[in-house]
Structures are given as structure tokens and as C-alpha cells.
Amino acid sequence: MRSENVPVVAAFVAKMQTEAAQQIYRQRGAVAEFPNLWLKAKLGLRQFCVRGLQKARLEAVWACLTYNIQQWIRLCWRVQAVEATT
Numbered sequence: 001m002r003s004e005n006v007p008v009v010a011a012f013v014a015k016m017q018t019e020a021a022q023q024i025y026r027q028r029g030a031v032a033e034f035p036n037l038w039l040k041a042k043l044g045l046r047q048f049c050v051r052g053l054q055k056a057r058l059e060a061v062w063a064c065l066t067y068n069i070q071q072w073i074r075l076c077w078r079v080q081a082v083e084a085t086t
Contacts, residue, residue, distance in 0.1 A: 039063050 005013065015021050039045045045063050048056040 035064075035067055038067060043067075 004010075016025070043063050043066065045060075048059050050056060050059055
């Protein structure tokens, strides 16, 4: 059991005690949690299908690219639908 933090961890803990850091961290849910949930639920990326760090990174890149392309398509269609109705 460790009784004291590594200096890097201690600096992070001290930074997170500030009000500014806590406000930024509150926004994390809206920004980061949905894509993580989507990757797990829709793509089943709970566990990598390959072995090795390089292959796992590539699989993660493909999953993120898939998410980004689908978001891009969704946003482009929304813009086109709004333009078509006006």
C-alpha cells in the first residue's frame, strides 16, 4: 500500500481541487461520455478483437473514425434538410 502520492498524481489532485478545473470536469459528461457509450453499445467495443498494442490502437482508430463519419453524415443531412425546407 502506498502512503504518499507520486508528485505527478499529487499535482493532478491539487489542480482538480480548484473551482475552474471542477467546472471543466462537469462538462466531460456531455462531451465525452456519449461517444464512449455509443462505441460500447453500437459497435460492441467493450473488448478488442486483436492482440498487441499497435493492433488495438488501429481497432480503436477505426471505431472512432466510424463514429465521426456517422456524426458527420447526421449533421450534413440535418443541414440539407433545413436548407431544403427554406
